[in-house]
Amino acid sequence: MKKKIACAIVFFVLILILAVSVLLAFAFGSVRFGIGEIFLALFSERGDPTIRVILIQLRLPRIAAALLAGSGLAVAGLLLQTATDNDLCSPNVIGVNAGAGFSVMLCLCLFPMAFALLPVLAFAGAAVTTLLVLGISFGAAGRGVRLRVVLAGVAVAALFNAGISFLSQLYPDAIASYSAFSVGGFRDVYAEDLPVPACMIFFGLALSALLSPRLNLLCLGDDIAAGLGVRVRPLRFFALLLASFLSGAVVSFAGLLGFAGLVVPHMARRLVGHDVRILLPACILCGAALVVLSDLAARTLFAPAELPAGILMAALGAPFFLYLLFRRRVAA
Numbered sequence: 001m002k003k004k005i006a007c008a009i010v011f012f013v014l015i016l017i018l019a020v021s022v023l024l025a026f027a028f029g030s031v032r033f034g035i036g037e038i039f040l041a042l043f044s045e046r047g048d049p050t051i052r053v054i055l056i057q058l059r060l061p062r063i064a065a066a067l068l069a070g071s072g073l074a075v076a077g078l079l080l081q082t083a084t085d086n087d088l089c090s091p092n093v094i095g096v097n098a099g100a101g102f103s104v105m106l107c108l109c110l111f112p113m114a115f116a117l118l119p120v121l122a123f124a125g126a127a128v129t130t131l132l133v134l135g136i137s138f139g140a141a142g143r144g145v146r147l148r149v150v151l152a153g154v155a156v157a158a159l160f161n162a163g164i165s166f167l168s169q170l171y172p173d174a175i176a177s178y179s180a181f182s183v184g185g186f187r188d189v190y191a192e193d194l195p196v197p198a199c200m201i202f203f204g205l206a207l208s209a210l211l212s213p214r215l216n217l218l219c220l221g222d223d224i225a226a227g228l229g230v231r232v233r234p235l236r237f238f239a240l241l242l243a244s245f246l247s248g249a250v251v252s253f254a255g256l257l258g259f260a261g262l263v264v265p266h267m268a269r270r271l272v273g274h275d276v277r278i279l280l281p282a283c284i285l286c287g288a289a290l291v292v293l294s295d296l297a298a299r300t301l302f303a304p305a306e307l308p309a310g311i312l313m314a315a316l317g318a319p320f321f322l323y324l325l326f327r328r329r330v331a332a
Contacts, residue, residue: 007278010271014285021292025063026055028300057191064198065189066292066309069257070264072201072250074287075208076243077261078268078279082215083239084149088321090262091247094153094240097256098160099129100248105164105178109171118181119193119252126251130244132156134237149240184257184310186295193253200249205284207242212276215239219274257310259317260287266320 026038033041033051041047041055073091080089091097103125104118111117133156137148168175180188214235217225222232250257267290268282294316295309 003273007272011282011285014271014282014289018285018289018292021289021296022063022067025066025292025296026059028296029054029059030299030304061189061191061194062186062295063292064191064194065186065253066295067288068194068198068201069186069250069254070260070287070289070291071205071284072246072287073257073260073291074264074268074283075205075280076246076250078265078276078283079208079211079215079239079243079246080261081265082218082276083236083243085218086150087266088262089150090259091243092256092258092261093157094133094149095129095157095160096126096153096244096247097251097258098157098164099132100125100251101178101182101256102160102163103128104181105167105174108174108177109167112174112177119197122181123248123252126244126248129156129160130241130248134240180308181255183308184255184313185298185308186254187306187308189253197249197253201246204242204246204249205280208246208280209277211235211239211242212280215276219276255310257291258314259321260291260313263317263320264290
C-alpha cells in the first residue's frame with residue numbers, strides 16, 4: 001500500500017514538472033510572455049493576435065515535437081535496456097542514429113535538393129540498421145545474444161560513421177546541410193512535419209504498454225521466463241524492433257538526438273523501481289520533460305543565439321555514460 005502511494009506521489013510530481021516545463025516553454029524565447037498573456041492568447045478571443053500566432057505557429061509545434069521526441073526516445077531506451085539486459089544500451093549505441101545519419105548524408109550528396117525525402121530516408125536508415133544489427137546478432141553462433149546485439153550495434157555504427165566521413169570528403173558541400181541534422185534539435189520543425197511521426201510514436205508506445213508485462217518476466221532470467229510461458233527469443237527480437245521503430249520516428253523530424261534513451265530509464269528506475277509496467281509511463285513523463293527543458297535551455301541560455309538541443313543533451317548524457325561505466329568498474 002505504501003509503495004502504491006509513493007508511486008502515485010511520484011507520478012503527480014512528474015506530471016506537475018511536465019506541465020510547468022510546457023508552460024515555461026510557451027513563456028520564454030526570443031520574446032517573453034506572461035502567463036496571463038499566454039492563456040488569453042490561447043483560450044480567449046481577447047488575446048493579442050500576434051502573441052497567438054507566435055504561440056500556435058512557432059512554439060506549439062516545437063513543444064509538441066520535444067514531447068514526442070522525449071517520450072519516444074525514453075521508451076526506446078527502456079525497451080533496449082530491458083531486452084538486452086544492458087543498462088548502457090540506447091538507440092545511438094546500437095547504431096540506429098548512425099544508420100539514419102548515413103542515409104540522410106547519402107541523399108544530400110546524391111540528391112541535394114530532395115529535402116522532403118530526408119525524414120523518410122532517416123526512418124528507413126534507422127529501420128534497415130536495426131534489421132542488420134538483429135540479423136548479425138541473432139545469426140551469429142553461440143550464446144549471449146544480449147551482448148552480441150550491443151557489439152553488433154557498435155560495429156555497424158562504426159561502419160556507417162566511416163561511410164559518413166567518406167561521403168563528407170567526396171561531397172564537402174553537403175556537410176553544411178548535414179550538420180544541423182547530425183546534432184539534433186527542433187528549430188526547423190513545423191506542424192506539418194509531425195502528424196505521421198506522432199501516429200507512429202503513439203502506436204509504438206501503445207504496443208510497448210501491451211508488451212510490458214512480458215518484458216517484466218525477462219528480468220527474472222531466460223530460464224524462468226521460458227518456464228512461465230514466454231518465448232524469450234522472439235520477445236527480445238520484437239522489443240528491439242519496436243525500439244528501432246520509435247527511434248526512427250523521432251529521428252525523422254528531430255535529427256540525431258543522443259543520450260535521452262540512455263539517461264531517462266535510469267532516472268525513472270530511481271523514482272519508481274524496476275517494474276516495466278510502471279517504468280514505461282514514468283519514462284514517458286521524464287523523457288518528455290527532459291527534452292522540453294533541454295530545448296528551452298537551448299533557446300534561452302545564449303539568446304539571441306540559439307544552441308541546438310542535441311548539444312545540451314549530449315553534454316548531459318556523456319558524463320552520465322562515464323558515471324555508469326565507473327560504477328560498473330567499482331561494482332566488479
